[in-house]
Amino acid sequence: MKIDIVTGDITTRPVDAIVNAANSSLLGGGGVDGAIHLAAGPELLEACQELRRRDYRDGLPVGHAVATPGFRLPARWVIHTVGPNWHAGQRDPDLLRSAFFESLILADSLGAASVAFPAISAGIYGWDPRVVARTAVDAVREADTQKVELVEFVLFSEDMADVFVAAA
Ligand code: ADP
Secondary structure: OEEEEEEOOHHHOOOOEEEEEEOOOOOOOOHHHHHHHHHHOHHHHHHHHHHHHHOOOOOOOOOOEEEEEOOOOOOOEEEEEEOOOHHHOOOOHHHHHHHHHHHHHHHHHHOOOEEEEOOOOOOOOOOOHHHHHHHHHHHHHHOOOOOOOEEEEEEOOHHHHHHHHHHO
């Protein structure tokens, strides 16, 4: 599996699946979550509302992942995961690892050959970007995937991209 570090907007990536740093509500938010909902169109919110009604009445737990179509995105799927919120006292690195790992395993099980990740928990959720980068790279390398050939980490700033390059 190849790992690429890319600077830019994850919503434009021509990959099979992009990962959303969602919150437990699955009903949209700020940061990358807001950008993905805006680019995917209102059908994404409807799909997320349906998931809430059907499978996640109490919300998606931290460290878990669930898939929807990508709707108006170039990507065929969006994998929604919830990273731990440092500011809320969620400071167990296993939860962060799980958000990356479970997202990749789910994308693989859908048949995705390429997957793009943002820096989950490194924005509003307040984790140290260096810890996020190290955890992300380790989690992806540990995953025994069958279909995924390319993992991209798509970072919004050059500074964040530098942190991921140092960890890769
Ligand atoms: P969290 O709540 O998990 O911390 P955020 O969305 O606040 O998630 O931030 C995660 C990272 O995603 C931050 O580094 C932020 O700058 C970045 N980000 C925001 N918008 C985009 C985008 N369109 N593409 C890629 N990364 C983005």
